[in-house]
Amino acid sequence: MTEDARFEDAAERPLNLGAVDESDLTVLSALAQDAVFPATEMLWRPSERRFALLLNRFRWEDEGRERHGAERVQSVLVVENVTAVASQGIDPKDADTILSLLSVSFVPDAEPPGGHVVLTLAGDGAIRLQVEALELRLRDVTRPYVxxxxxxxxHGG
Structure with a gap:
């Protein structure tokens, strides 16, 4: 007789998640919360309609924290279908500025599937991406590090 696989039996793996609706985005946002990145690690390619960030993401999903301590991992957050980018409270050319991502949300337009992806940053900063449709990916690209x-x-409150 065989047993069903259990969550506890799974090995820790790099994340590779997509979000195409608001419930997917809730999960992606929770896993990206508290990621930090230099302002210079943002890239918008208008001809490809793609915006990307290279993040140092805190591993909220890590069940082995008691064994090895708190970990981060470099991840790429990619937003597709981007037609315009606006920001407030940040200087994208300032290499010394380290930004902290608090949340990723979606504000739909009156006519779906378009809207705005909003990256809310600590210190009242924000990045707003006009999108034709919601499509994001979060993918770990390095091994975790302490x-x-x-x-x-x-988070106080």
Whole structure:
């Protein structure tokens, strides 16, 4: 007799997630929360209608934190179908500015499937992406590494 596979039996794997609706985006946003990145690690390619960020993502999904401590991993967040980009409270050319991602949300237009993807940053910054349709990917691109702070991000409130 065989047993069903259990979640506990799974090996830790790199994330490779997509979001094409608001419920997918809720999961993706939770996993990207507290990612940090230099302002220079944003790229918009208008001809490809693609916006990308190279993030140092906190591994919220990591079940082995008790064994090895808090970890981060470099991840790429890609937003497709982008027709315009606007930002507030950030200088994208300032290499010394480190931004912290608080959430990723979607504000639909009156006529679906278009709308705005909003990347809310700590310190009142934001990036707003006009999209023709919701399509995002979050993919880990390096091995996890010990978080330089050694701590799990905290949110007061």
């Amino acid at each position: 978080a330089p702070s050694g701590h799990v991000p905290e």
